[in-house]
Amino acid sequence: MCGILGLLLHDSAIDCAGEIAEGLSLLQHRGQDACGIVTCGHKGRFYQCKANGMVRDIFDANSISRLIGGMGVGHVRYPTAGSFNHAEAQPFYVNSPYGIVFAHNGNLINTESLLQFLDATAHRHINTASDSELLLNIFANNLQKTGKFRINEDDIFTAIGGLMSQCIGAYACVAMLAGFGIIAFRDPNGVRPVGMAVRKAATGNDYLFASESVVADAGGFSDWEDVKPGEAVIITRSTVSRRQVAPPATFAPDIFEFVYFARPDSVLDGISVYRSRMAMGDALADEVKRVLAEKNITVDVVIPVPDTSRVAALNLAQKLNLPYREGFVKNRYVGRTFIMPGQQLRRKNVRRKLNAMALEFSGKSVLIVDDSIVRGTTSKEIVQMAKDVGAKQVIVASCAPPIRWPNVYGIDMPSRTELVASGRDEEAIARAIGADLVIFQTLDDLEASVRQLNPSITHFDCSVFNGTYVTGGVTEEYLNHLESLRSDNQRAKLLDGTLDAIEPPRVNGVRRVVTEGLDLSAPSSITTPMDETIGLHNTFKCA
Numbered sequence: 021m022c023g024i025l026g027l028l029l030h031d032s033a034i035d036c037a038g039e040i041a042e043g044l045s046l047l048q049h050r051g052q053d054a055c056g057i058v059t060c061g062h063k064g065r066f067y068q069c070k071a072n073g074m075v076r077d078i079f080d081a082n083s084i085s086r087l088i089g090g091m092g093v094g095h096v097r098y099p100t101a102g103s104f105n106h107a108e109a110q111p112f113y114v115n116s117p118y119g120i121v122f123a124h125n126g127n128l129i130n131t132e133s134l135l136q137f138l139d140a141t142a143h144r145h146i147n148t149a150s151d152s153e154l155l156l157n158i159f160a161n162n163l164q165k166t167g168k169f170r171i172n173e174d175d176i177f178t179a180i181g182g183l184m185s186q187c188i189g190a191y192a193c194v195a196m197l198a199g200f201g202i203i204a205f206r207d208p209n210g211v212r213p214v215g216m217a218v219r220k221a222a223t224g225n226d227y228l229f230a231s232e233s234v235v236a237d238a239g240g241f242s243d244w245e246d247v248k249p250g251e252a253v254i255i256t257r258s259t260v261s262r263r264q265v266a267p268p269a270t271f272a273p274d275i276f277e278f279v280y281f282a283r284p285d286s287v288l289d290g291i292s293v294y295r296s297r298m299a300m301g302d303a304l305a306d307e308v309k310r311v312l313a314e315k316n317i318t319v320d321v322v323i324p325v326p327d328t329s330r331v332a333a334l335n336l337a338q339k340l341n342l343p344y345r346e347g348f349v350k351n352r353y354v355g356r357t358f359i360m361p362g363q364q365l366r367r368k369n370v371r372r373k374l375n376a377m378a379l380e381f382s383g384k385s386v387l388i389v390d391d392s393i394v395r396g397t398t399s400k401e402i403v404q405m406a407k408d409v410g411a412k413q414v415i416v417a418s419c420a421p422p423i424r425w426p427n428v429y430g431i432d433m434p435s436r437t438e439l440v441a442s443g444r445d446e447e448a449i450a451r452a453i454g455a456d457l458v459i460f461q462t463l464d465d466l467e468a469s470v471r472q473l474n475p476s477i478t479h480f481d482c483s484v485f486n487g488t489y490v491t492g493g494v495t496e497e498y499l500n501h502l503e504s505l506r507s508d509n510q511r512a513k514l515l516d517g518t519l520d521a522i523e524p525p526r527v528n529g530v531r532r533v534v535t536e537g538l539d540l541s542a543p544s545s546i547t548t549p550m551d552e553t554i555g556l557h558n559t560f561k562c563a
């Protein structure tokens with residue numbers, strides 16, 4: 021998952037980079053690997069800073085002050101295509117036509133044919149293995165076809181409509197055209213979220229695009245509205261234009277946004293993430309009650325796995341009339357472990373992140389509630405931790421059903437073999453994670469928990485649970501191909517088998533590259549790649 025953001029301030033004399041950086045920090049939970057901002061200043065010049073690392077590491081007062089201009093695009097990245105290389109940090113840029121900057125959340129599934137088309141027919145050079153670079157070039161190629169010196173909104177809508185007929189997969193995107201405005205669009209199934217909001221400023225309206233509404237709340241924006249599936253929105257300093265550019269397909273937001281990804285204080289597609297998690301806890305309570313009665317098991321205490329499962333666990337405990345205890349304490353300085361690259365790193369960080377308080381576990385039958393069990397990394401470690409501090413019995417309940425299928429739409433779970441529930445029934449899953457019992461939410465209950473908050477959404481993408489991929493085109497052959505490309509094993513091999521190679525080297529504690537032509541001062545391991553250098557006007561350099 022990634023976070024995307026676009027901001028246009030009505031007063032072009034005010035620099036927007038500081039506010040974009042603030043907004044990106046609110047989207048940090050969507051991607052921890054890389055981040056970037058490109059702004060557009062006077063005479064349509066772009067200013068860029070992007071690199072591997074967290075928002076707080078890459079953007080300080082110095083780098084922000086050099087990002088000039090009153091409109092810009094930002095991105096936080098959690099790679100699902102290509103590599104962790106900083107060359108694939110976003111936003112991406114192409115100079116022709118018009119100067120386009122582009123940020124993408126999601127994942128395409130027809131990258132091979134797009135690449136072939138861009139190479140053989142459009143003659144456009146693709147410099148990375150990122151699917152987002154393909155999307156940008158498809159957009160650029162469609163704009164190029166107008167052959168116009170200056171384009172208008174109609175041309176842009178037509179280009180995005182063309183893109184939607186060519187690209188298959190999930191894509192919520194924010195783009196910026198030099199000296200023109202900012203653009204957002206969302207794939208015809210609306211798998212990934214993006215919305216917009218407005219704020220009154222002294223001279224006129226400021227506009228925001230963001231993955232989640234929390235950014236609008238914090239920035240004082242109002243009237244949050246989701247971009248509709250297949251819709252594009254173009255905002256300039258004088259106009260806001262919206263158009264349905266692709267025929268409506270099944271609207272199917274990814275249900276995993278509600279289970280895990282999104283912040284609880286966001287509202288996506290009219291659904292409060294917080295309320296949906298409360299409902300998941302309520303529904304799971306019924307299932308837990310049924311299973312415990314069937315097996316004649318008693319539970320002394322409910323313990324959540326911080327952070328995400330807290331909301332659901334509290335509701336579950338209340339409904340079952342059981343004590344709720346924060347038995348695991350989280351180190352607030354360690355990020356989300358599931359979205360970290362590489363199994364060794366994830367495992368190490370569960371231990372760094374969570375500490376079990378013996379007092380809350382010792383001699384008790386504990387019900388640990390988590391939002392999901394994906395690879396089982398977290399559950400395996402925490403079950404062991406609970407036992408190490410004296411738990412008598414450990415039962416794990418998951419707010420989501422067993423995950424047995426890869427995600428192909430922007431969550432990095434490409435390989436069935438890495439999923440602990442793949443090829444295992446519930447007993448075998450419990451054994452694999454060392455628990456005495458594991459209880460899963462049913463898919464019907466999960467869907468109902470989310471849908472009841474906006475019954476107009478009749479479908480969700482639940483592919484990781486049921487193997488039904490809403491875009492079509494996901495064949496067994498494709499899944500095998502994906503697995504061969506992106507499984508942890510494969511990636512580790514590609515990177516000489518070392519996790520250090522996945523984590524980019526740091527300079528002065530921070531891995532930051534600000535491009536200004538070829539950065540000859542940089543060590544060769546972080547030499548600025550071509551895609552970051554062609555045509556960019558970067559008048560600064562930091563770190």
Ligand SMILES: O=P(O)(O)OC[C@H]1O[C@H](OP(=O)(O)OP(=O)(O)O)[C@H](O)[C@@H]1O
Pocket residue numbers: 280325326327328329355356357358359390391392393394395396397398399
């Ligand atoms: O089975 P796994 O592969 O371990 O993945 C699932 C776990 O990872 C997540 O926690 P994470 O630390 O990423 O985020 P959180 O702090 O938001 O709960 C999630 O909440 C589960 O606990």
Ligand SMILES: NC(=O)CC[C@H](N)C(=O)O
Pocket residue numbers: 021022097098099100101102108124125126127128150151152430431
């Ligand atoms: N998780 C995402 O949305 C990733 C976007 C894009 N596929 C990338 O890998 O950069």
Ligand SMILES: [Mg+2]
Pocket residue numbers: 325326327328329390391398
């Ligand atoms: Mg968690």
